[in-house]
Amino acid sequence: MKSIGNLKINKILELMLIISVTTMILISGFVWIITVRIIDMHEAKLFISRSVSIPGNTMHIFIFTVISSICFIVTFSVRSSNRLNGTYIIFVTFIIEFILELICIILLNFNYNGILLWTFANALIYLKKNKYISIVIVAATVSYLFTTHDLVKLFINIYDISAYIRVCSTSLQTVIFFIYNALNLMTVVSFILCCISIIVNKEEIIEKNIELNKQLEIANFDLQKANIELERSLMDNARLAEIRERNRIAREIHDTLGHTLTGLAAGIDACIALAGDEKTPLRNQLDLLSKVSRNGIKDIRMSVSSLRPDAPDRLNLESAIKELVENTKRVAGVNIIFNCEDINLKFDEDEEMAIYRIVQESLTNSIRHGNAKNIEVMVKKNFGSIGLIIHDDGIGCEKIESGFGLRHIRERVNMLKGQVNFRSENGFIVEAMIPIRWGEEYG
Template identity: 30%
Template sequence: MEKKKLFMFIRYLIMFFMVFGILIEGKNFDSKIIILMLVFITNNQLREFSLNKNSYQILSFILEVVFVILFNLWTAGYLFTYLILLAIDANVMFKKRLATPFNIIIVLIGVYFSLNYSLNYKIMNLSVSVIVIVVLYFTRYENEKKIEAQDLYDRLRISEEKLKKANRDLEMYASSVEELTLLRERNRISREIHDSVGHSLSTMVIQLGAIEKIIKKSPEKAEILTKNLRKFTQTSLDEVRGAVRAIKPKEFEKYEGIISIEELISNFKKMANIDVRLAFTKEKWSLNSDQSFVIYRIVQEFLSNSARHGKASRVDIIMAFTEQNVVVTLKDNGQGCENIAEGIGMKSMRERVREIGGYFEYKSAPKEGFTVKVELAKKEKLKAYSGGKNNE
């Protein structure tokens, strides 16, 4: 609204200078000039307020060009005032495809009617007109860019809202699916327990009651029932173990060692308030019991030393799995040291790694933290780790 008021004020101001220019030139306002001026102003105002169709506006603008030519032929005045008024209407009312030819027409009019005047007059009319056209042209360009940017922003904002809504819907759907899957799994487990364990226990109770009744009267028969009950109990136990193995995910068995290390790190972060980050390669293979135990103890000892001796605030643990081995690198940002005195904890880590045929090294420097590197070969079968050292 403020821009429209400013635009109207400029238009009326230019019209005032048009009339002022005619008076300066010494022209008398006879009936012909007055009628021409009234028609000119009426046409100009109709184009601004009444004519909304583009074809009417174009016709009105062409008519105003004719009026400008007549004004210059009959009344003279300041040529640049006519040209500025035309330039404003051409660049404000019409789109770029129409504004460009209209601007060319305005410049040609200025060139033609300046031919009979002095050089200074030519420069004044043409320079003022061209500057106004250029300013209006680039103002239009900037305004169009702002509109495009705003439109793009609006579309991006709408897209963002849609994405957020889709994400919320997806989260709700995933949560519902997870809950439904959990309920189904619980229902399946309850059926398994009812059908296998419940049936077995009910049978055992019945047979134990029968044994209790006949054990004094017929010990031989009770012994036979006891043997049968033992076999039945063993069979039921095997069924329960099979059901448990079926319930336990294979992924958990495969990554059980890594999961236990993640749980250790999670608990340590809560207790020590140290940022511990665990990373591993995309391709992984299952750690055997020896490897899982050794890596778990080494991580445990390293975290303890980083908090107690190194005064570290961050620990990075990287597990790199290859086709032949796994390399575990542990590094903290603690104070470090120049001369490392290998204590019980460090010796314990080294011995654990050596017992399963692995490679162990460490290094440190003042203000550079402490680093431990462990390399274990991929072996499917290793002896169960039972001895070892205490983590002290």
């Protein structure tokens, strides 16, 4: 589809072509008509004596000019119809037009060469390769300069259109001279308008390209940022998947082998109680079995601890959040109030880690982006779920856009099958509801 600028330029080229072919046809037709009139009036001898040169067969010149004009219209129509996309084919059409133009100019004895300006303007529009543009521009410029009537008549004898105009009556001479000069002037003016339109169109294209480059740079930056976030998200997901798998194996060991050994140890202790205090071989054997089974339980606990290395020493969820709050208050110098109901529940490590990270990310966003001075963290127990509310007195935001931090909070909540909402009211509020999967209390 053509742009508005190209359509405007194309209209100017059409106007230039109409002016040029009209001028050539009028000149050749006028010379033919006047020549016939001179012959009919038996004034040929007088006219020849006054003229420096005379053309050849004026009727043939007129016919050739008309045919050439039709060729110009056809080649221009094909070129502007978007059916020709090959630069080589377009260049060939220029060569054909250029040869016909030179022939027409010579046959008209250089009384009009404005058609070369039309070719010059066409080359600026349709030729894409610089080498072709340079060839056509140089050829058109040199040809235009060296086909000027006043310059050529210094070297060779050529007729002047004014000699034929003077054959007409005085009143008609004025009209013909006016039309002739007006057509020449219109050719030059339309060429200047075409050049101005080309320059303006090129500037618009450059501005659009600059704007497009800016948009591409922004898109590239956003893409790089998204890739970084994706990498971090993948790493978090991989770590959570690893934690889940290790927890599953730990539970399997604890619930199967651990329980079996615990039952076995209890059974042996019962047998020892029945055996009494007398040191018999049976009692000694039972003491040995009890010791081996308890060592086995210790080994099981060590294996579970190796799968969850932080399990024996880690804080429960409430204590971990309290420690996070105290550290943040000390480092950032903000006032943080932590309210927690009696939540003595034990979650899987991935759940506790996600809840902990949600609180941590919310505190970071409040301090870094909200410039908050006071933050309230509330954790409360609901039926089958726990609720998190982090409310700060920061600057908030008119339009909530999910940046890196908020997207990670939402992803963590979604992984736990929960829900999260963000609101900007007297600061910023993060509300999350996370369903409870495990009801085992901390010991």
